[in-house]
Amino acid sequence: xxxxxxxxxxxxxxxxxxxxxxxxxxxxxxxxxxxxxxxxxxxxxxxxxxxxxxxxxxxxxxxxxxxxxxxxxxxxxxxxxxxxxxxxxxxxxxxxxxxxxxxxxxxxxxxxxxxx
Amino acid sequence: xxxxxxxxxxxxxxxxxxxxxxxxxxxxxxxxxxxxxxxxxxxxxxxxxxxxxxxxxxxxxxxxxxxxxxxxxxxxxxxxxxxxxxxxxxxxxxxxxxxxxxxxxxxxxxxxxxxxxxxxxxxxxxxxxxxxxxxxxxxxxxxxxxxxxxxxxxxxxxxxxxxxxxxxxxxxxxxxxxxxxxxxxxxxxxx
Numbered sequence: 001x002x003x004x005x006x007x008x009x010x011x012x013x014x015x016x017x018x019x020x021x022x023x024x025x026x027x028x029x030x031x032x033x034x035x036x037x038x039x040x041x042x043x044x045x046x047x048x049x050x051x052x053x054x055x056x057x058x059x060x061x062x063x064x065x066x067x068x069x070x071x072x073x074x075x076x077x078x079x080x081x082x083x084x085x086x087x088x089x090x091x092x093x094x095x096x097x098x099x100x101x102x103x104x105x106x107x108x109x110x111x112x113x114x115x116x
Numbered sequence: 117x118x119x120x121x122x123x124x125x126x127x128x129x130x131x132x133x134x135x136x137x138x139x140x141x142x143x144x145x146x147x148x149x150x151x152x153x154x155x156x157x158x159x160x161x162x163x164x165x166x167x168x169x170x171x172x173x174x175x176x177x178x179x180x181x182x183x184x185x186x187x188x189x190x191x192x193x194x195x196x197x198x199x200x201x202x203x204x205x206x207x208x209x210x211x212x213x214x215x216x217x218x219x220x221x222x223x224x225x226x227x228x229x230x231x232x233x234x235x236x237x238x239x240x241x242x243x244x245x246x247x248x249x250x251x252x253x254x255x256x257x258x259x260x261x262x263x264x265x266x267x268x269x270x271x272x273x274x275x276x277x278x279x280x281x282x283x284x285x286x287x288x289x290x291x292x293x294x295x296x297x298x299x300x301x302x303x304x305x306x307x
Contacts, residue, residue, distance in 0.1 A: 029147055030154035045155070045168065048125065048148055049176025053183045079157070080150040083143070 008098045011046070011054050014039070016063060016095040019087035028069075028082035029055065055085060063091030119161060121169035122152045128173055132180045136187040144183075203299060207292040211250055214268060214289060218243045221271065235274055242270030257300060261293045 008016070018035045019027060027035070029052060033045040058064045066085045074081040087095075129148045133141035152169065159165040222239035246267035252260040268289040272282040 028150065028154065030151045030158070033151075034158065043168075045172055047172045047174075047176030047179065048129075048151060049173075049179030049181075049183065051176070052144065052147055053179040056183065079153050081146065082150045082154070083147050 007101075008094060009054070011036075011050065012058055012063075013095065013098045015054060015058060016087055016091050016098075019064060019085060020092060020095055022086075024086070026067075026084035026086045028084050030082075032085065058091065059085075061090075061094075062088060063094050064088060119152075119156065119166060121166040121173070122156070125152055125169055125173045128177075128180070132184045133187075136184060140187050203292070203296055207296045208250070210289060210292055211246060211264060214285075215243055215246050215250075218246065218267070218270065221274075238270060238274055242267040245270075257297055261297050264293050265290055 014036055015032060018032055018039070030045075032055070033051050037043060037045050055064065055066070059066055064085050064087055066083050069082045069084050071081055125148060126145075129145050133144050155169060155172075156165060159168065218239050222236050222243065225235035225239060226233065244267075245263045249260040249262075249264035249267065252263070268286050272279065272286050275282060
């Protein structure tokens with residue numbers, strides 16, 4: 001289904017909500033999936049394909065940024081490195097616009113998200 | 117307890133990230149690996165947790181395929197210029213001539229006495245093989261080379277009494293196919 005350019009999908013908006021709640025903090029992919037499930041009151045986690053594709057789209061649109069965590073930290077914990085995501089100013093604006101639209105108001109800002 | 121679903125998840129990821137931009141593929145594989153680890157750590161490795169992993173893999177397949185499509189579109193196409201482009205054109209011209217010959221031979225054996233339909237069918241299959249090889253030469257170069265060589269070998273096998281003519285012809289086609297493939301790999305080592 002093609003969507004209007006610049007609009008957020010429901011999942012994207014929920015991901016931004018999760019990240020916005022962290023403020024300047026970061027979350028990795030699984031933690032985002034867990035938080036999404038917890039907010040829904042569900043045990044079912046977002047599928048890999050859906051989650052990482054949505055994160056990729058948000059990153060391409062400038063709504064989130066991501067970096068690999070420090071390898072030393074991961075090695076210390078005996079686990080693979082995590083990709084940490086953080087919401088950007090553009091993401092905050094897009095989220096505000098999405099909330100305003102959902103509430104029936106005008107959408108002041110749109111992200112450059114193009115349907116793929 | 118065996119992490120059977122984790123194995124499926126990693127193999128599926130390896131599968132749909134093949135022939136995609138190297139960095140994008142590496143990032144996706146690493147993120148999935150990390151996700152799988154964190155999932156097991158958070159939920160505890162159990163049969164239920166593995167079924168959850170399997171569900172996450174299966175429900176995500178359409179999105180994975182869509183991601184792959186987008187990632188392959190963004191990959192810059194291998195550009196063959198200069199000597200490599202000339203070689204591609206020469207090879208294509210030779211293959212088109214081969215197809216034309218095979219079609220002529222197929223029609224000829226259909227109407228000639230004693231040859232019978234079986235030779236026509238073999239030549240028709242050879243036309244199909246070479247045609248498929250030409251069509252696939254960018255998407256699946258290895259398979260394309262194999263199909264072309266099989267098709268080019270058909271006249272040699274069928275008209276074995278004319279080996280002095282068809283063996284050199286086959287060698288020319290084989291040399292061109294191998295050279296083209298080598299140049300293509302040198303130009304685009306990621307594939």
